[in-house]
Amino acid sequence: MTLEVSIQARAPIPLAVDFSVGKDELLALVGPSGAGKTTVLRVIAGLHLPDEGRVSVGRAAWLDRATGLALPTHRRRIGMVFQSYALFPHLTAAENLMLAMDRPDPAKARQLLDLVHLQGFADRKPSQLSGGQQQRVAVARALAREPAVLLLDEPFSAVDRAQREGLQAELLTLRDRLAMPVVLVTHDLNEAQLLSDRMLVLDHGHMVRIGTTAEVMADPVALRSLGVREAAALLPARITGEVQDGLTRLETATGPIYLAGVTGPAGSMVRVRIMAHEVILSRARPTGLSAQNILPAVITSLQEGDGPAVMVHLAIGPDAVLARITRRSVAELGLAPGQTVHVILKSMAVARDHIAAGTGLSA
Amino acid sequence: MDWQALTLSLGLAFWTVLILLPLSVLAGRWLAYGRFRGKALVEALVMLPLVLPPTVLGYYLLVGFGRNARLGELWQGLFGHPLAFSFEGLVLASVLFNLPFAIQPAQRGFEAIPVSLREAAACSGLSPWYALWKVDLPLAWPGIVTAMVLTFAHTLGEFGIVLMVGGSIPGQTKTIAIAIYDRVQAFDTDGAGVMAATLVAISFLTIAATYWLSSRAGRRLL
Numbered sequence: 001m002t003l004e005v006s007i008q009a010r011a012p013i014p015l016a017v018d019f020s021v022g023k024d025e026l027l028a029l030v031g032p033s034g035a036g037k038t039t040v041l042r043v044i045a046g047l048h049l050p051d052e053g054r055v056s057v058g059r060a061a062w063l064d065r066a067t068g069l070a071l072p073t074h075r076r077r078i079g080m081v082f083q084s085y086a087l088f089p090h091l092t093a094a095e096n097l098m099l100a101m102d103r104p105d106p107a108k109a110r111q112l113l114d115l116v117h118l119q120g121f122a123d124r125k126p127s128q129l130s131g132g133q134q135q136r137v138a139v140a141r142a143l144a145r146e147p148a149v150l151l152l153d154e155p156f157s158a159v160d161r162a163q164r165e166g167l168q169a170e171l172l173t174l175r176d177r178l179a180m181p182v183v184l185v186t187h188d189l190n191e192a193q194l195l196s197d198r199m200l201v202l203d204h205g206h207m208v209r210i211g212t213t214a215e216v217m218a219d220p221v222a223l224r225s226l227g228v229r230e231a232a233a234l235l236p237a238r239i240t241g242e243v244q245d246g247l248t249r250l251e252t253a254t255g256p257i258y259l260a261g262v263t264g265p266a267g268s269m270v271r272v273r274i275m276a277h278e279v280i281l282s283r284a285r286p287t288g289l290s291a292q293n294i295l296p297a298v299i300t301s302l303q304e305g306d307g308p309a310v311m312v313h314l315a316i317g318p319d320a321v322l323a324r325i326t327r328r329s330v331a332e333l334g335l336a337p338g339q340t341v342h343v344i345l346k347s348m349a350v351a352r353d354h355i356a357a358g359t360g361l362s363a
Numbered sequence: 364m365d366w367q368a369l370t371l372s373l374g375l376a377f378w379t380v381l382i383l384l385p386l387s388v389l390a391g392r393w394l395a396y397g398r399f400r401g402k403a404l405v406e407a408l409v410m411l412p413l414v415l416p417p418t419v420l421g422y423y424l425l426v427g428f429g430r431n432a433r434l435g436e437l438w439q440g441l442f443g444h445p446l447a448f449s450f451e452g453l454v455l456a457s458v459l460f461n462l463p464f465a466i467q468p469a470q471r472g473f474e475a476i477p478v479s480l481r482e483a484a485a486c487s488g489l490s491p492w493y494a495l496w497k498v499d500l501p502l503a504w505p506g507i508v509t510a511m512v513l514t515f516a517h518t519l520g521e522f523g524i525v526l527m528v529g530g531s532i533p534g535q536t537k538t539i540a541i542a543i544y545d546r547v548q549a550f551d552t553d554g555a556g557v558m559a560a561t562l563v564a565i566s567f568l569t570i571a572a573t574y575w576l577s578s579r580a581g582r583r584l585l
Contacts, residue, residue, distance in 0.1 A: 047482055073485035074494075086483035090501045099497060100487035145488055 001058030003149050003181040007043050009050035015039060015205040021149075021181035021198075028196035028213070029185045031225060035202040037185040041151050044183065045080055046073035057148045057181075079142030083154040085134045087126040093137045094122035097144040112140040115177075116170065132163040139174070150182040156191060165353045168195060172358055189230045190273055193217055194356040201225050218313065218322050220305045231276035231311065233322045241266035247292070247347060253317025257293040257345065261352035273354035276311065279323035280344040283333055293345040297321060299337050302330065314343060364557050367534055368542035375450070375538060376518040379457040380511050383465040386458075387510050391469030392499065396481075413463040421527025424456050428528060453529045453536050457518050464513040472506015473499060505577060512573045516566050 002022050009015040015036050021027045029037040042048035044055055046062065049070060055063040062071045088096050097112055098104035113122055116136035126134055135155060142150060155171075156164045168191060175182070186192050192199055192213070199216040201208040202225075209222035214233065216222045223231050237250035239262060248262035250270070257272075264270060285294060297314040304310050310330050312323040321343060335341070394406060412420055428447035429435045438446040446452040476499060484494035500507075522540040529536030531545065539558055546555035 045482075045486055047485070073482070074488050074490050077488075078486055080483070080486035082479050082483060084477075084479050086477070086479040088480065088483070088498055099484075099489065102488070141487065145486075 001148055001181070003044070003183070004054070004056045005040070005044060006055075007040060007050045007053040009039075009052070009205075011051075013039060013205050015043075015050060017200070017202065017205075017207050019200055019207070019210055021183060023179050023181055025198065026175060026182040026184060026196045028192035028199045029183060029202060030187070030189060030192045030199055031202035031208070033187060034204075035225075036205040037187075037202055038153055039205075040202070041080075041153050041183060041185050044149065045078050045151060046071060046076050060148075077145065077148040079145050079147030079150045081135075081138045081142050081150075081152045081155045083157055085126075085138040085158070087134055087137055087141070089126050092123050092125055093118065093129065093140075096126070096137055096141050100141050100144040102146075109144065112144055113137075115143075115174070116140045131159045132167060135159055135167055136170075139171070143178075148180060150178065150180055152182065152184045154185055154187070156186075156188070161353060164191075169357055171195060172356065189217075189226060189232075190351075190354055193232060193234060193273055194271065194354075214320060218303075218311065218320075220303060220311060228305070228307075228309070228324070229275070229277055231322055231324055232273050233276070233320055234271040235274050235316065235319055235321055236269055236271055239264050239266055239268050239270060252295060253319055254296045255294070257295065258347050259293075259350050259355065260347060262355055264357060269358065271356050271358060272350055273356075274321055274345060274350065275354075276322035276324035278345065278349040279321065279325075281312065281314075281323050281325060281329075281333065281335070282342045282344060283339075285342050286344065289344065291344045291346050293343075293347060295343045295345075297341055297343045299335060299339050299341060301337050302335065314341070316343065364554070364561070365537075365539070365542040365546075368537050368539045369558070369561065371450075371534065371537065372519050372539040375453055375457055376515045378454045379461055379518045380515050382454070382458050383461055383514055384507075384511060387465040387469040388495075388500070388507060390466045391503075391506070391510070392473045392495065394466070394470045395473035409466050410463045412460045417460065417521065417523025418527055420460055421456070421524040424452075424459070424524070424528045428452050428455075447528060448530045448532060448536060450535055453525060453538075456524050456528045457521065460521065460524050461514045461517055464517050465510045468506045468510040468513065469503070470506070472503035472509070475506070476502045508573065508576065512569055516569050519562060519566060 002020050004020040006018045007015050013036050017040055029040060031037055039048055043050050043053060052065045053063055054061065061069055062076050063069060088099065091099065093113060094106060094109040097109040098106065101108065110122060113119065116139055118133060118136050121129065121133060126137065129137065156167055159167060172195065184195060196213050198211060199213050200210045201216060201222045208225045209216050209219055217232055235252060237252045237257065240249045240251055242249040247258040247260055250257050250259060250262065259272065262270065295316055297316045300313045300315050302310055302312055308326050309324050310327050312325060312335065314321045314323060323343065394402065425447055426432060427434050430439055430445060435446050480498060481494065484498045489497060520540060525536065525538050525541060531537045531541050539562055543555050543558045546558065
């Protein structure tokens with residue numbers, strides 16, 4: 001079932017959005033704080049009533065201001081994960097889940113807790129769980145309702161970085177089992193890029209851009225709202241068994257790269273988030289360079305913005321990478337579409353949490 | 364020792380608590396969550412009995428209970444006896460002058476529940492009434508217990524209003540506080556002393572029990 005959302009509002013913040021999310025699809029709502037991301041989520045949940053708008057899932061309408069329809073929150077089949085988790089503090093983990101079920105079923109609660117790797121924690125109260133464990137209970141409780149739509153409001157922002165990686169990886173594996181539209185609100189573009197199929201960029205309540213994650217993360221208009229330093233591409237690579245000096249050898253379409261902090265079985269695929277401003281381009285294959293990662297690539301297009309920088313779109317085999325370099329460099333190197341260049345990347349320029357398992361979501 | 368007066372006082376406190384319990388839950392929740400025009404006015408009205416001299420409230424109640432007033436007339440017509448100087452009249456007066464003691468702590472109890480928890484209850488598919496039972500009440504109960512303890516103890520000790528609207532009819536409206544006053548007027552200091560000590564003991568036990576409960580619950584009730 002497809003979630004369709006259309007909202008127009010003037011107060012408390014102006015909003016004008018119109019989008020749909022298919023089943024099996026994860027849409028990330030991104031944008032600066034105060035852009036209205038959470039408000040959009042609250043409209044879907046029925047926690048906020050906009051001046052005008054329509055929300056429907058499949059053939060069922062939840063909100064239609066034109067006809068005066070506004071289903072109360074408890075009658076909408078939503079699974080909501082709050083930023084603060086909002087677990088019921090007087091109930092155990094299992095009881096939190098059962099309260100959200102139409103027919104409380106301890107066996108089903110146990111299954112769901114197993115699913116989020118919380119075996120043996122069923123009888124703990126939220127205060128007896130760590131932040132990461134509470135987050136898992138919150139996800140399991142959202143699923144316990146058997147929702148038609150899953151809504152995630154900054155679900156990873158309250159856990160530390162080390163835990164976040166693990167939880168994000170779990171959400172990715174969980175997604176394969178969920179056949180429902182998922183809307184993720186986040187201010188973390190790395191998280192959005194690693195988890196989402198499509199992205200919606202909001203700024204001051206209006207839609208700057210909606211599109212596939214790769215499109216949006218390379219789009220200069222979208223990046224103006226997000227901060228151009230966030231431009232990045234996801235490069236698929238296969239983990240080889242080779243590890244030397246703490247660096248793991250990964251195989252991309254056009255050659256090996258060596259990165260630190262890669263975990264995963266040999267032979268499995270990962271996606272490496274490569275920031276456009278970290279990429280160096282060279283016409284000839286450089287020698288005598290400290291950078292370990294040199295990949296042949298073909299320039300597909302050059303995109304000029306308002307500033308001194310140019311966004312270079314590159315193809316590494318079938319995969320796309322972005323490089324953000326100065327207009328001056330483009331002129332000096334005489335770069336043009338169709339040329340073969342060498343992409344140079346410092347191993348240390350890839351942060352640990354910019355490497356995610358999987359081959360991509362919608363693919 | 365005037366056992367009849369003690370029993371009457373305990374009965375009055377019991378009925379007052381029984382009536383105010385659901386009232387404090389509903390009104391407390393309404394005032395805690397509600398956003399409406401005139402909320403401050405309603406809150407001020409609820410608190411009014413706290414600052415008014417009992418004789419003032421007693422005076423208005425006495426006038427209202429009288430046969431010439433609509434309430435008194437209605438009561439006389441329905442039950443065949445006047446509301447003033449009756450146990451029922453005393454209960455009604457007691458409910459009114461305990462409103463701030465019952466509603467305020469309950470309201471604070473509900474206000475202490477984070478908004479996100481109530482939203483989570485709705486998102487989990489709980490109807491408002493089911494959420495009240497499963498989420499709000501279990502979390503707000505320290506406030507509600509506080510409200511009921513204060514109401515109970517306060518009813519036992521109330522003197523001014525009882526004297527105004529109840530008089531001192533043995534078995535009907537003569538509470539333990541009135542009985543103590545009576546004994547003192549009759550220069551029976553021993554009798555007054557015994558009853559005063561009993562009242563101290565009961566009040567102390569009630570409050571102490573609340574503290575014991577709150578230490579077990581890990582939360583402060585008073």
